[in-house]
């Protein structure tokens with residue numbers, strides 16, 4: 001049914017609906033490595049320093065960040081932190097600082113200001129328009145040489161069966177801002 005409707009659209013409209021990502025070149029991934037999981041990528045990210053997760057839920061991945069990267073400061077942000085298990089994440093930080101921020105990701109990212117983060121992980125809204133704005137705002141918050149990490153690097157989300165804007169926004173961001181990909185990870189749902 002979806003294929004039938006898409007075939008009746010002009011290619012540009014179908015591509016836009018499917019959030020087709022513009023192609024990158026080899027120059028955008030000169031030494032990229034493939035990891036078995038997103039948790040494994042954490043071992044390649046800066047240790048200590050200032051890290052942030054934008055789009056936290058229960059705090060499971062935040063705890064993995066705390067345990068593996070041992071940041072001096074970990075910022076946690078989500079539109080609603082009611083489900084966040086703050087006690088567990090604090091315990092895994094071993095005395096380092098946890099700062100929590102409840103609110104829309106773009107608003108919170110704009111609050112941080114420049115040169116704040118060694119790296120940021122974005123896992124909030126997955127729509128193209130939000131991810132595009134979030135990546136730009138996160139870039140502003142990064143220190144020179146900092147890292148951005150995304151999840152669900154695809155143009156189609158299989159669980160809700162709907163378009164996903166992350167690959168398109170990430171590719172446009174790399175092409176526009178001169179970022180390169182250092183690490184990719186396998187993930188059970190794409």
Ligand SMILES: C[S@@+](CC[C@H](N)C(=O)[O-])C[C@H]1O[C@@H](n2cnc3c(N)ncnc32)[C@H](O)[C@@H]1O
Nearest residue numbers: 055056057060061078079103104105123124125
């Ligand atoms: C997939 S869950 C995050 C899971 C978490 N990163 C982990 O791996 O353990 C996405 C989270 O982002 C939050 N979120 C969605 N849209 C958001 C927005 N516009 N601003 C801030 N948080 C948002 C959701 O409420 C949810 O808590």
